[in-house]
Amino acid sequence: TDDDTFSNAFCENSEKLIDVHLFALAARYYSLSNLGVCTPLEDVLEALRGDNQGKTGIKTDEFMNNKKSHEVQVMSELVHNIANYCGIKQVIDIGSGKGYLSSFLSMQYNLKVYGIDSSNTNTNGAHERNRKLKKHWRAYQSRARANTESQRLEKANDRQSEINCKAINEKLLKNPSSLQRQDQVPSQDLFPSCGVTEIAMSETGKQTEVDLMARTQSDESKLAEEVLAILNVLPADAVEVFSSSQCNRGELCEEEKAQRKRASLKAKASKSSESNLYFPLTSCITAETELSDIITDLEDCMMVGLHTCGDLAANTLRIFTAKPEIKAVCSVGCCYHLLSEQFENQEDCPEEVWGFPMCQYLKDTGWCCGRNARMSACLALERVAVGQTLPTESLFYRAVLQVIIEEIYGVTKSDRHVGKTFAKSSSFVDYVRRSLKKLELDDSKLPDSCIMDYYEKYKHRMNELEAFNMLKVVLAPCIEVLILLDRLCYLKEQDNIAWSGLVKLFDPVKSPRCYAVIALKK
Ligand SMILES: C[S@@+](CC[C@H](N)C(=O)[O-])C[C@H]1O[C@@H](n2cnc3c(N)ncnc32)[C@H](O)[C@@H]1O
Structure with missing residues (x-):
């Protein structure tokens, strides 16, 4: 067997490592990428969106200049699609820190987000960042609307584009089912139905269609770029103020100025986006946490966690499985060295809740990693490799x-x-x-x-x-596999889960803890 082959890496008597090459091969063999247990992100997105629905218009390659931006962008698109699929609007971000993911989800995807973090300093930082974002967001909104409007005017003068537009509209009117088909989520093996009503999906789909017709693709990426610039680059202690002069690059004609003014007034009148900023809360989450004690208007929702450290990732999954109102979870863990281990000190307290192992399968074998191994799991092989x-x-x-x-x-x-x-x-x-x-x-x-x-x-x-x-670096992915498969196995052992999987979300060179545990309720 493979185990027998790989055991030759060690001397039978002294148990010392004698074949480094074989050791490295064994480590690669047992890594997540080789075991074939991950579901590709593209497959998940495709199943959530349905075959016909395109991307959101965000061009990822333009925004990969820093780690957080990369993480927030990839994860928020996935979360948005899961929320859409499940027909939910509320997201609980566990261990939200300063709220980079939370604010992006609320502002870019219009989700109602509660961010919970145990650190008051983080919550205060998030409030401060929120305050600044509001100011920037207003300026951004009016600029975005004015830009869209002036581009629309330009296009109105372009006869050719008018003809094209008319032709498209006529086609859609003659064949409304072409629009309808885009709204439907085909039944996929990957995900069963998650209580999505046809109407809810249809409304969202139509709105998206209208939006898409109003903007060109380059508008989309420009807007997304600006949102990202505001949300991801702006730290909590940013001091720069977005001056109105920055909006007016170059001279504007009278007509454009009037358009911008109207758009700005409209933006002010529409408070929805401002009030959609997320709500940072301070609370220390444990496996026993009742979210309804913290969030008074808790509704059907999903839980997310971007780099939830140690036991927090495990407890996020436990809360998810225990509470029927939580329809989905998307959790990327980190800091495995902080995990509490049931079998580390030969203690047998089955009643206590431990970070590892979670699944009955490993509990039955009394499996223990130990702190050294968990420390190794935090290393970043891909970074060392480059x-x-x-x-x-x-x-x-x-x-x-x-x-x-x-x-x-x-x-x-x-x-x-x-x-x-x-x-x-x-x-x-x-x-x-x-x-x-x-x-x-x-x-x-x-x-x-x-x-x-x-x-x-x-x-x-x-x-x-x-x-x-x-x-140790070479071995790191194998230990991470063990911890992640334990979490996945725990989800597979529950009978209220419709689908669960491990998905590689991030480029590991940019963000080494790159695997998400995702699950949807029946
Ligand atoms: C690695 S940081 C990630 C922060 C944020 N999600 C991000 O990506 O920027 C982990 C966060 O979890 C918070 N945290 C740790 N244990 C927690 C607990 N038991 N309950 C709530 N928050 C916790 C920490 O304060 C920290 O802000």
Whole structure:
């Protein structure tokens, strides 16, 4: 079997690694991309939209200049399609942070979004960002409408386009079913019906059709570009003010000015988009959280989570399966090292809710990853593969620190964490002292020379450490597979789920934690 072949990578007696190439092959074999357990994003989108419906008009390649923009753009399009498919308007963004995904979903896709984050600082940041977005959004809206209107006027002067437009309208009038067909979601094997009413879909579809006829494709991508620029680039502490002079590039003719004024008044009159900004809330989500206690107007909705760390991803799935009003979930987890593990400390508390394992299948085998393996699962193989280097020096600092705390303090385990001390440290001595303080160990009797002796003693082994970490990076996808398949398996074990799957959403070089767990209720 494959397992037998790959076991030759290790010496039978010493259990040491003897065949690095075979080890790498085994790791690749057990990666998500090779196991064939993922559903391609295109297939999911196609099944949700139906065969005939086109893309939303957003050109992704224009906006991939930063990680968050990429994530928000891809995920929001998927969430929008799931919400449409399920006929829901409410989205709960779990671990919403400063609300990048939430605000995009509400403003670009007109969804009613509640963002819940345990950090008050994040909620305050999100409120502040919301306040600024409102201001920008108003300016953006009036500009967008004015642009669309002036382009429409230009087109009205173009006789040829008038004829074309008439021809299209006549065709549609003669054959209304051509429009109808676009609205229908064909029954697919991938997703069963999720309670979508024909009328709801039909209304949305018609509105989309009208919108599409009103705008050209280039309008679409220009508008989307502007929305993204506003929503994704604007940080919470942005100070620039969108001045009206920025709207008026070049001289405008009187007619255009009048059009813009009318469009601006219209935009002000229509409060809908402004009031559609999402609502940031502070709450610490656990498996037992009752969303209706936090959200008073909770209705049929879906849960989303963009990089929900540790147990939060697991608990999102638990809440989803437990609550009938939550019709769908789309969760991208991260920070696997923060997962709580049921079988890590030989504790047997079956009543307690753990981050791993979730599924009965792994629970029955008492499966445990351990912190080291979970730490490895957080590494980014694809980034290393394209030449981004490992943080060898900080890993070396941490490794030597471990020797110091074991040999000098006799400590092998601690509930405290060193955290991101490396970046704040000016030298190895400084790093060790800062870390010891965090670990609540007395460093007053530890001379600098002693700390440096440890550094010198192990300095020549930095290459070994780098090689070791390379092996960990190679293994990372296999551990991530285990954690993600556990979540998927948990969903498959529930009997109220109609469809569940793993979908690779992001380019892993841009965003290493790129897999979404998606599920739809029966
Ligand atoms: C990695 S950040 C992602 C933030 C945001 N979704 C984004 O993509 O920008 C994870 C967020 O989850 C929040 N969080 C962690 N545990 C949580 C919990 N139990 N309940 C609610 N929020 C939590 C953190 O405060 C943090 O803002």
